[in-house]
Amino acid sequence: MSDKPNDLQKIRSVADYQFGKGVGEKLFPGGVKIVHSKRTGRIRHVYLEEKRLATLRPTNGLFSLNIAGAKRIMKHVKPQRLWVRVREEAEPFVARGKSVFAKHVIDADEEIRPQEEVTVTNEKGKVLAVGRAMLSGKEMKAFKRGVAVRVRRGVAEEVKKETLTLV
Template sequence: MADFQFGKGCGDVFFPEGVSFRLSKTKRVRQVFNEGEHIATVRAKDGMLTLGMEGARTLHEYFSSPARRVVVCEDAVPFVAKGKTAFAKHVLAIDPELRAGDEVVVVSESDELLATGQLIFSPFEIGSLDKGAAVDVRRGKDQS
């Protein structure tokens, strides 16, 4: 699923030897951990992966900029890092290959990993919006 969702080779990077799984009550894989760190959760409705911060770090390190990234301005950095929504007016750059609904990493102008979340609109739409949410942030790096 990781290869399909994020690109060839991601499955090996996301799920190295020794990963552990938490199963749902129906005995399906629900969450994936590496050395106790949450990598991803499997969405029950479609089997797609949602990223934890460890999964976001892995994706951030695996792909070079601008792939899989949404870059926000410095004014938004403290809010996004705390897990707050990234708004369209704060987006400076975005990977043009992304689609609405994709899992993304949100970064600062210096490519510092801030958060992970789901893209709400396409890159084209975000570029033409002056207000409204761009990324539904799931987890920020400074979130407790």
Template structure:
């Protein structure tokens, strides 16, 4: 098995663990390329120069690029891994701005604080990807504070 094959198998297993069974194959097709650290560990994954994901050095989990979020969004049925925001927040979130608790209309109840999430509109249109800062229960009860630290917005330059 070549190094690329080992890396591909490793990232697919981690994606299945983090996002659910089958997500590894969807996120990382055979054509992906890797950017490695100085210690030869996978740091970033690309497909045709599109950023799919980055591996966090602190815990080995993935942070999604917008292309990775798009792949997961197309594969996973709602409400899995989704945070739904009101229409007032759509232009801001799609530009990469923070998602606040008062703008969240619904959320996947299986999520936990710290999870990588997909932020969508009420019509399930992909807006952004980021890290959930509060639990679903807290978000739905609170009317203030940051809910998702948006990493990449769909319309971000």
């Protein structure tokens, strides 16, 4: 038996480091499918039941979440981390993948640091989007101007993609 960690252990370790201890097992259960890059052989994507949970960025070795991954984290991980809650009037824009401005932020995890991967939710806690924090959690709540989260993917975009593939 070798001491070399397998791919599942590797991705769980990265998730624990990035999102908090214990998140790796909850985000990536035993039945995940790990896709490797054809060119480099490195881990690229992680799927569960044909839905992409996350992509491992080769530039920094951290995950970029998809909507399905963010929903798993918000559902299974308590206490929740790395979240941003937005006002009702901003919901449709954020869900379509538009950036979150500081004036629309109701609340945010105070542990957020700039450039971290965050989940954007509505007032009821429903996942709207995933993206990268531009401000710290404290700054998001205090500032009234500027971009708080650069959204990469919104839930409305996911629904649109699924309907396009079904047609």
